[in-house]
Amino acid sequence: xxxxxxxxxxxxxxxxxxxxxxxxxxxxxxxxxxxxxxxxxxxxxxxxxxxxxxxxxxxxxxxxxxxxxxxxxxxxxxxxxxxxxxxxxxxxxxxxxxxxxxxxxxxxxxxxxxxxxxxxxxxxxxxxxxxxxxxxxxxxxxxxxxxxxxxxxxxxxxxxxxxxxxxxxxxxxxxxxxxxxxxxxxxxxxxxxxxxxxxxxxxxxxxxxxxxxxxxxxxxxxxxxxxxxxxxxxxxxxxxxxxxxxxxxxxxxxxxxxxxxxxxxxxxxxxxxxxxxxxxxxxxxxxxxxxxxxxxxxxxxxxxxxxxxxxxxxxxxxxxxxxxxxxxxxxxxxxxxxxxxxxxxxxxxxxxxxxxxxxxxxxxxxxxxxxxxxxxxxxxxxxxxxxxxxxxxxxxxxxxxxxxxxxxxxxxxxxxxxxxxxxxxxxxxxxxxxxxxxxxxxxxxxxxxxxxxxxxxxxxxxxxxxxxxxxxxxxxxxxxxx
Numbered sequence: 001x002x003x004x005x006x007x008x009x010x011x012x013x014x015x016x017x018x019x020x021x022x023x024x025x026x027x028x029x030x031x032x033x034x035x036x037x038x039x040x041x042x043x044x045x046x047x048x049x050x051x052x053x054x055x056x057x058x059x060x061x062x063x064x065x066x067x068x069x070x071x072x073x074x075x076x077x078x079x080x081x082x083x084x085x086x087x088x089x090x091x092x093x094x095x096x097x098x099x100x101x102x103x104x105x106x107x108x109x110x111x112x113x114x115x116x117x118x119x120x121x122x123x124x125x126x127x128x129x130x131x132x133x134x135x136x137x138x139x140x141x142x143x144x145x146x147x148x149x150x151x152x153x154x155x156x157x158x159x160x161x162x163x164x165x166x167x168x169x170x171x172x173x174x175x176x177x178x179x180x181x182x183x184x185x186x187x188x189x190x191x192x193x194x195x196x197x198x199x200x201x202x203x204x205x206x207x208x209x210x211x212x213x214x215x216x217x218x219x220x221x222x223x224x225x226x227x228x229x230x231x232x233x234x235x236x237x238x239x240x241x242x243x244x245x246x247x248x249x250x251x252x253x254x255x256x257x258x259x260x261x262x263x264x265x266x267x268x269x270x271x272x273x274x275x276x277x278x279x280x281x282x283x284x285x286x287x288x289x290x291x292x293x294x295x296x297x298x299x300x301x302x303x304x305x306x307x308x309x310x311x312x313x314x315x316x317x318x319x320x321x322x323x324x325x326x327x328x329x330x331x332x333x334x335x336x337x338x339x340x341x342x343x344x345x346x347x348x349x350x351x352x353x354x355x356x357x358x359x360x361x362x363x364x365x366x367x368x369x370x371x372x373x374x375x376x377x378x379x380x381x382x383x384x385x386x387x388x389x390x391x392x393x394x395x396x397x398x399x400x401x402x403x404x405x406x407x408x409x410x411x412x413x414x415x416x417x418x419x420x421x422x423x424x425x426x427x428x429x430x431x432x433x434x435x436x437x438x439x440x441x442x443x444x445x446x447x448x449x450x451x452x453x454x455x456x457x458x459x460x461x462x463x464x465x466x467x468x469x470x471x472x473x474x475x476x477x478x479x480x481x482x
Contacts, residue, residue: 001044038163049125060135064149127167164254170288185262195259202252210246229408276373279352
């Protein structure tokens with residue numbers, strides 16, 4: 001069940017009404033309803049993988065209690081590593097076995113040996129990377145004495161499988177979400193309206209921008225050999241806006257949906273394409289994953305302590321793992337390493353925390369320096385996305401070499417180019433709105449709040465009309481595959 005589907009448009013109001021009216025404010029009934037609604041939501045994709053989700057939930061629920069009750073460090077370590085090993089084992093089998101098997105066979109073939117490893121003909125369970133990381137953060141936090149285990153199985157299960165975040169995040173922490181699940185919730189009209197606004201903006205980003213950009217990005221990337229370098233730049237730009245609007249659109253819908261039920265999820269995007277350096281970009285892109293790696297991998301490795309090369313080593317490890325988390329393909333690993341190279345100078349010269357505030361805060365326009373830095377950072381990001389989108393590293397290098405050929409200076413031309421003109425104009429309008437709202441949690445949070453009411457509603461209707469007018473084929477969210 002996709003957020004941008006008719007099924008979800010029916011499912012959400014039913015769960016909302018039952019949550020606030022049928023339960024009569026009973027917290028236990030509300031959580032039971034959320035749990036079964038979340039399981040139904042997940043089962044609509046493939047009910048067979050429900051057993052994997054429930055097993056993972058049971059595993060971390062039980063091992064969390066055992067870690068807390070263990071009377072010595074050795075036993076705590078046993079239960080911790082049992083949970084980590086099984087969780088990562090499932091993730092490895094479903095997501096990475098075929099990659100390692102194929103890479104091993106390829107390596108042996110290059111050395112002149114013949115080998116044959118069977119591959120698994122299985123579908124990657126949607127959301128497995130996300131709910132696995134939910135559970136891992138929970139048991140690690142218990143081991144570190146940051147939290148106590150949750151004894152109520154229903155409550156813990158809602159934390160793992162709450163349907164707005166189940167399949168593509170944000171990656172929540174027990175320290176943030178569990179207290180909200182355990183606390184009595186009362187309906188807040190203002191919060192619900194704000195949630196609906198964020199859902200509306202998320203649907204606009206997904207349906208109007210991302211899905212339409214996907215059509216042209218797919219056309220150009222899938223036939224890159226037939227196009228000029230100037231056209232390939234357009235392909236890279238289309239994918240750049242596709243992946244941002246697709247994933248941040250999902251996050252907006254998830255956060256807005258959770259707010260309808262009185263729950264605040266972690267923010268996942270903070271206008272990353274307005275970043276002035278790569279370090280700032282990674283503080284603003286997929287925030288829940290970046291902070292997860294920082295807290296559970298980078299800091300345990302030693303973080304920024306020690307010498308320069310120690311910090312550089314840790315930085316490369318983080319980005320290598322981040323790339324590998326995104327998928328079992330060398331393209332993601334190269335993408336991760338490329339971003340590590342980008343950020344290394346700021347690590348060496350200790351400038352990685354120079355830009356903590358949003359650009360041009362309190363002003364309409366950025367300085368020339370900020371404008372230039374945004375342009376450089378955006379260009380580097382677009383270049384890296386080519387590896388992320390390409391089917392193979394070889395294809396990525398061919399794509400890049402074609403860009404830097406003499407055809408770079410020819411007129412762009414691709415199938416459906418005339419139809420793409422309105423989408424390009426909409427991207428410009430979208431960027432203007434994002435710039436105006438860059439100091440808010442999402443772009444239209446305060447846009448039009450003080451306007452004359454008919455004018456404000458005209459803006460909302462314009463967004464709704466755009467969503468229906470530009471709706472094409474229902475596109476799966478990109479991050480479902482991760």
